[in-house]
Amino acid sequence: MLENYWVLILIPLFGFAINGIFGRRFSRQVIAWLSCSTVGLSFLICLLTFWEFIQLPVDKRTISRSLFTWIQSGNLVSEFSFLLDPLSMVMILVVTGVGFLIHVYSVEYMAGEEGYYRYFSYLNLFIFMMSVLVLADNYLLMFVGWEGVGLCSYLLIGYYFEKRSAGDAAKKAFIVNRIGDVGFIIGIFLIFRQFGSLEYLTVFRTVSDQFPEPTAGFGVLGAITLLLFIGATGKSAQIPLYVWLPDAMEGPTPVSALIHAATMVTAGVYMIARSAPLYTRAPETLFIVAAVGISTALLAALIATAQRDIKKVLAYSTISQLGYMFLAVGVGAFSAGIFHLMTHAFFKALLFLGSGSVILALHHEQDLMKMGGLRKYLRVTFYTMWIATLAIAGVPLFSGFFSKEEILWKAYSSPLGNGAFWFVGVLVAGLTAFYMFRLIFLVFYGADRFEEAHHESTPHSPTEPSSLIKVPFMILAFFSIVAGFVGLPKYLGTNRLEGFLAPSFRYMPEPASVEEHGHFSESHLALIAILVTFFGIAAAYQLYIRDRQITERLANRFSLLYQLIWRKFFVDEIYDWMLVRSIRGFSRKILWENIDVNVIDGLVNGTASLMQTWSHALKRIQSGYARVYATWILGGAILIFLYYYLTSF
């Protein structure tokens, strides 16, 4: 399979094409089968490839395949070619694996929807694009996947296109992503100008020749990395471009699970990890990355604590977790970032799928305040969501614990990290535990608030989906528990993942200092984090199980703060007012109605009417009186006479 691993990319494309073109004529079974089997086949190939891949000696684990030349203009070449190395191997496994599970889940989840074929073809297209993104061997081809997943995200968010909010959200997602993409593409321009190539390996080789050590000051590498990071903030929903992700929850829930939690949004992290040889030589940018990451993590976690929409909570949670990952890559702990990316993919996908079945059971009710007591009805969902919540909260021995601890430790100990990063990181961990358990408590515990809130047409109690849908739950729950063991911290064992990924992070500069600084040991810090986490859980328990009154009292007491958090710090409003409205107004009032219509057209039409005016003036010469005409003739003669008199006589 190693020779032809690239077919795994093309198979979903085939599914997309068939479903997209002929899907309207197919029955639902055919569509579902076609779609799931293509992704399943991809996943299978992926597994086989992985099997052969790990048999290879470590230094041979970089396999590239070129299909054809995509763009060639002068010395600028971008091949349609793929690169398989440990980093992309991990990513493609996650993408096809989680992708397959969510395809399966969707078969039933979407059963009641119109445009079934549309949904599945988009989903297949997404898998294709994501694979291109992950496996591309040059920046430009990565950009294809990069924008391609953005497109799929757009299409899937706007899946319920008759809803205005869905259309708005889709558009917003695409445009905000595009803003980031501009940064990305300018970064690519600069890469080409600096290194004369777009291919990763060539670029990395050149950069390690040009800059054997990290640069001092903000140089060209700083610019390149910063521009790429702008791209990442768009795709991975970081400050200041995170605003699209909460709105993206307008899409079907499996889409949120797949695209807006597990895979696409992590592309930014992947890209930075991929560009590690560049980033490690630009410490200033890395600091910015880490700072943006941790600020986003904090901000999103804060907002998440006050959201009432179950999916919005999860969305802000995703943003927050992505912030962690950026913190990780920002302090140079690339494998830690990828590690968290992987574990997050499992538990966050699971959370979304769980929320999906809750929503489905309640007939598209998403308000947390109108749920409660569901543990009686949705057993499987209840248990698996518990597992996922424990994982995300960072309860020891669950996968999230290991990846998060790794990040926190690196944030503290790495040469690029510091105590402040760690401190905020721990704070966010506490907040995460709080809002996640708040969610669990509100959904599954307490009184049944849904019946009186909901319409009477559904007298029967909420039910679990059929068994087909439970399979993904189980698998994801399994991985949410065990996935952490591939990256055990030093005090417990070895970090296999880091070792596996190491070949992808060649071409690094000589580290400035090998010694890790700091006064505390890893295990001590982990203990503090665990304590904070449990404090968060306890607070949630206190507020949402023990005494619901406190919540309201607190909200009233700190109403200003509460409002601020509840309204998401008014970021959307500020953006809307500052950018959208003002630009639109400027375009309409000044550019179009004034410059175009009044000034330029006015000038043109003004010339025309000036001509008309002159015309009317000139024709007055033709008074109709013969004697006046004679005067003109005589006048002309006199002028000629004067001319000769003055010049020639």
Added chain:
Amino acid sequence: MVPATHYLALAAILFAIGALGVIIRRNVITMFMCVELMLNAVNLTFITFSRFLNQVDGQIFVFFVMTVAAAEAAVGLALIVLLSRRTDTLDVDQANTMKW
């Protein structure tokens, strides 16, 4: 002997009177006469040059001019008759239906 300039000046004055007459007078006949005056000023010029160049050519030309003037007069008067029949006037400013 009177120098040529005197004759030429006289002719020029006649020509100017004729030209001004065309502009000032409103009666078509008078205007036409003024044109004739201009032509005769030219004739005077021709004769002057002819005399001072010691050629007869110029004098012959005068005959041509007179012939042409006669032909013009024939056509012109016919047109004037037409006008007076139509408008009962010889005022040239009445012929003013077409303008602008």
Added chain:
Amino acid sequence: MDINYTAVLPEIILSLFGILIMILIPFTPKARQSALGFVALFGMVLALICVSAQCGATGLAFFGMIFQDYFGQFCKILFLFASAAIVLVSINYLEREKLPYGEFFSLLLFATVGMLLMATSADLIMTFLGLEVLSISTYVLAGFKEGEMKSTESALKYFLLGAFSSGFLLYGIAFVYGAAGSTKYLKIAQVIEASENYPPTLFLGLGLMVVGFGFKAALAPFHVWTPDVYEGAPVPITAHLAVGSKAAAFVALVRVLYQVLPELSQHWQAILWVSAVLTMAIGNIAALAQTNIKRMLAYSSIAHAGYLLVGLTAHNRLGAQSILFYLVAYAFMTLGAFAVVQAIGREGEKYIGIDDYSDLGYRYPFLSITLSVFLISLAGIPATGGFMGKLFLFAAAMQSEMYWLVVIAVIASAIGIYYYLRVIVLMYMGESKDEGTPIIVPTPVRIVIAIMVVGTLYLGIFPGTFLHLASEAVSF
């Protein structure tokens, strides 16, 4: 220096036919009078044959009063061709408007004689006589619709101003005679070439002659008569004025300026430069606001005189050659346009407002398509003779490094496009109107229009032939 009658044979033939027609009038039955038109046509064809037979003969003839050269022959053919076309167009016009045939055709023949003489004369007096023969005939023709005030007014204005300006011309001739001691072209040119400094009378003569010719050719500011006279005259005569007498005036002007006074070129170029700018500007701008198609075409013909002046001002071989070429192209397109205007005007020339052209496009495809071609050519858009002509004229000015003149000419043409387009717009895109009287296009008119369209397009696509002839013709 002998008489050499053959040199003036065409003029003699035309004069004889003119007289013949007058004699024939009483002997022809009322109903058959239109045959006189064909007699006139026959005379013109004979004259044409004569001219063609003479082609290539050079030298002086008729006691040194007449040139025999390519230039003259080229112009003669052009004038005869234009007049013949007008005869063809007129036959039905006269019938429709119930005007007498005989006088019309014999006057037309005499006018043609005048034009031919202007084209070939080698003596200022001959030129003057030619001009007067032409003028006096056209004075009468302009007022030919004696039942109509407009026609009378047109003739009267033309006559008064024409006589007035021929006074200037003649005065100019007299001064030139005084300065050079002769009225013979070649003699004058010799004298001027030999003399060191020029007497003021020479300049006076030059200036006054420009006034005289400028009047005939409708150069600003001597153009003032044009719109009124064109509007009032019968359409075929308007066409004749626009094509024939303007061309004759230009040809005479080319001879006088290029053959007689080339030494003075820097002294007349400035005047013509100013006049060219004025003519183009006034013609094009004033045409914008016109509502009567004849009047609009009158302004358009003023504008075209301006373009011709651009070539004239350039004073080089290419200039002379392109004037000849442009005159041919201009003849085709203007004659064609007036033929269409005449047909659309219908009885009593009722429909000559530009509004009347509204929505004609799809009801009378033949007329509309051909008129569009003529207008497009007048506007100077490629694939038509008008474009090629303009190209050569501007090229000539460019060769003499008169860049500003070209730029102004270019801007003027751009303005001009608007009013030509307006007619096309109305014909094809205008609101539909009442039918009015149905339009009848008699066969001779059809033939003329067809010939003119073919000619216009031929000149645009294969300008080589005529350009070659024109360059042969310019031998001085």
Added chain:
Amino acid sequence: MLETEVLLTALLLIPAAGASMVAFVPSRKIHLLRGTALFFTTLTFLCSLLLVSHFDSEIDTMQFVQDISWFDVGGVHVRYHVGIDGISLFLVILTTFLVPVAVLASWSIEEKVKSYMFFMLLLEVGMIGVFISLDLILFYVFWEVMLVPMYFLIGVWGGERRIYAAVKFFIYTMAGSLLMLAAIISLYFFNEAQNFDLVEITQKLSSGEIVLSPLAERLLFLAFFLAFAVKVPLFPFHTWLPDAHVEAPTAGSVLLAGILLKMGIYGLLRFCLPMFPAVSVQLAPAISLLAIIGIIYGALVAMVQPDIKKLVAYSSISHLGFVVLGIFAFNFQSIEGATYQMLNHGVSTGALFLLVGMIYDRRHTHLIEDFGGLAHVMPCYAAFFMVIALSSIGLPGLNGFVGEFLILQGTFLENAGRAAFAASGIVLSAVYMLWMYQRVFMGTLQNEKNLALPDLNWREILILVPIVILALWMGLYSSTFLRKMDTSVQKVVDRIEHVREPQIYRVEYSGH
């Protein structure tokens, strides 16, 4: 090469023959008229494909040259000199491709079909002529001749304000090109051999046989530039375009956007750059500034348009700003990208206008507010529209991206600031396109007139499928096209580099 010599002339003659055939078909027989036009335009297209197969991408001179005297009298020598190189090759193909498409899209024209088809064929002659002429006068003749049928297409079959739009279009372009005529004539006198041969004049200008004073060179450049800038249209000469597009019938808009606008760019590439490289370099900053203003301005104004056609028209201004920017960045990538982008824009904007035309045929409006929720009743249409819109906003994998990327990459190498500003157009294009898409296709069906709209029929799908395939092909396998352009683009670049060589002060970026 004997038989290929006449290929280009054949491309002119076939539509011309078609036009004369149409002229003889009775105007009642609408189907016969349409059929005839379709037959001849398709024949032209097939014929033009021979060009591709016989084109030799290694040769840097003109190919398929036919050079005979048109007329040569009294020092005026004009030749019928036609030929193509890598730059014009695909523009010719684009033309021959889009015309049959436009004819097919004109099936809904019911009135005056005869003259409509006649003008279409005439227009094709003019458009092909422009791209293959190598004699300045010949070029000018085709350049202007093409205006007339376009003018009629807009003026007779257009919308409500068609007359205003048609006249504005005509006068605008004419005013620009008349100055070009003056420049052409004066170039002729600078040429000792006194002819209008483009190849010869360019060659002599570069070898120094013709020496222009700096002022003359600048004026000549400006005269040419102005004519082309109006046609492109470059800000601020653009206001004719929205009006013309809105009022023109579908096929008119398609050809206007697809081909006529390219003529301006083509002129810049074929005339301004090779003939006046020094002035081009001098004025490049100013022109690039206009281009960038155009990119942003066009996009911003497109954003607030209430009319789909007007929106697409303004988007054209924005897209063509990219192309001009690329040309005046003078390096290989940017110019090749610009050339490629011309084709891309032709395909995608042409297709957008086709799509707008299809809905116009059904509803007789192209105001955005009249629609909404169309994806419910016309899913197939919505899908095609999506693909084309994405191609227009330059989604990677579709055609628009390749050109845009190369242009920006090239510009970046020349001047990073310009590229960075221009890149903002990428975001804005997504904004206006998607916003429009949302308002037209998403949401609920509110207007009851839209409830029963039929989806695309087979003829319409037949039109769109090749375009979509082309968009994918051009986006994924650009080598087919780019390899044929390389040599010709290199020639243009060399010409510029030749002038710039003395300026050694260009600093290579050191990286520190």
